[in-house]
Amino acid sequence: MKNVGIIGCGDISGIYIKNLKGMFAEKVNVAGVCDVRRERALSRLTEYSAGKLYASAEELLADPAVDIAVNLTRPHEHFAVTRAALAAGKHVYSEKPLGATPEEGAELAALAEEKGLLLGCAPDTFLGAGIQTCRKLIDDGRIGDVVAASAFMTCRGHESWHPDPEFYYKKGGGPMLDMGPYYITALVALLGPVCAVSGVVKTSFATRTITSREKYGTEVIVDTPTHLAGTVEFECGAVGTVITSFDVHAAQLPKIEIYGSEGTLSVPDPNTFGGPVKLYLPQDGAFREQPLLYRYCENSRGLGVYDMVCHMEDGSPLRVGAPLALHALEVMTGFERSYNSGKYVQLGAKPPRPAPLEALLAT
């Protein structure tokens, strides 16, 4: 059993606390919560009986009872909070991305290593039943040799629903660092690491107007590209095409497809844990839905924290560790680096694919 302390009680914190106290309670205890906006922490505490109310992150990190700090702050705040937690001797699980730049991510990974601490990072959706089933189908050779992949995430941004959406348009935000982690991590989990990327990026609209309730009418200055088109060369030889955009009203694109020598795999939304997984084989002449072979079909956010705790307690493989998150961060920021430099960007360290989970059902 490990004690976790939640830093940041905003929009996403509810499902984390609910799942850590429910689905993962066998190995995880929520010791307490904090937020610079005290009323938010208090509201989560009341709603979920989430342990103790800490006055600040500093107070939470000074508590010897806390084993793992779960960093649910905004992307541009991840680095400082994670660094402080590691410096205080805590293991950390951070929401994505690991940092706003690869340099920030690398510094955090090095600090964790130096201190002998674990550093895990979201997303954990690739551990869900949908993507694990896709992985098994690929590993079992059902689509033959992988030729190519495509990944598309298009929407018109988050200002219509998120109560405080400014961070999506600031450093560490944008559609690639916000939604890209789901897509890039899923692709790496399915196909292995990336060797090189190239990209074109664009900021289509200089400002955004918030239309969600709390900050209705507030204008946000956009400081990050909001449309990105990239190509990805995988070490396995497959070629990927990626679009992430906050500038598109509607599209009829798939989320992720993997094209093989023997068929095509339609991968479910990597921002979810379940299906549908669909397989096209020429002999069938149509996409056929496949049974999900793993657990975690429902919203299982917090599964990454559980993965870390299992690794600490029984030595099972750590799937959500810093090498994967750092690789994803290098890929995601590589598109913009390529555009700014006019060059194809070669990637550095290439982590192995994270270990698969154990299947529930036999194929």
Ligand SMILES: NC(=O)c1ccc[n+]([C@@H]2O[C@H](COP(=O)([O-])OP(=O)(O)OC[C@H]3O[C@@H](n4cnc5c(N)ncnc54)[C@H](O)[C@@H]3O)[C@@H](O)[C@H]2O)c1
């Ligand atoms: N909202 C979603 O649907 C969603 C989904 C998946 C992942 N995420 C990720 O989760 C993270 C948080 O997103 P969110 O939507 O919950 O943001 P949010 O702005 O709603 O909440 C972040 C909270 O962190 C608090 N905070 C910031 N610095 C702090 C500090 N030093 N100490 C204590 N509290 C601090 C803020 O006051 C705020 O309440 C982001 O990385 C985001 O990408 C969000």
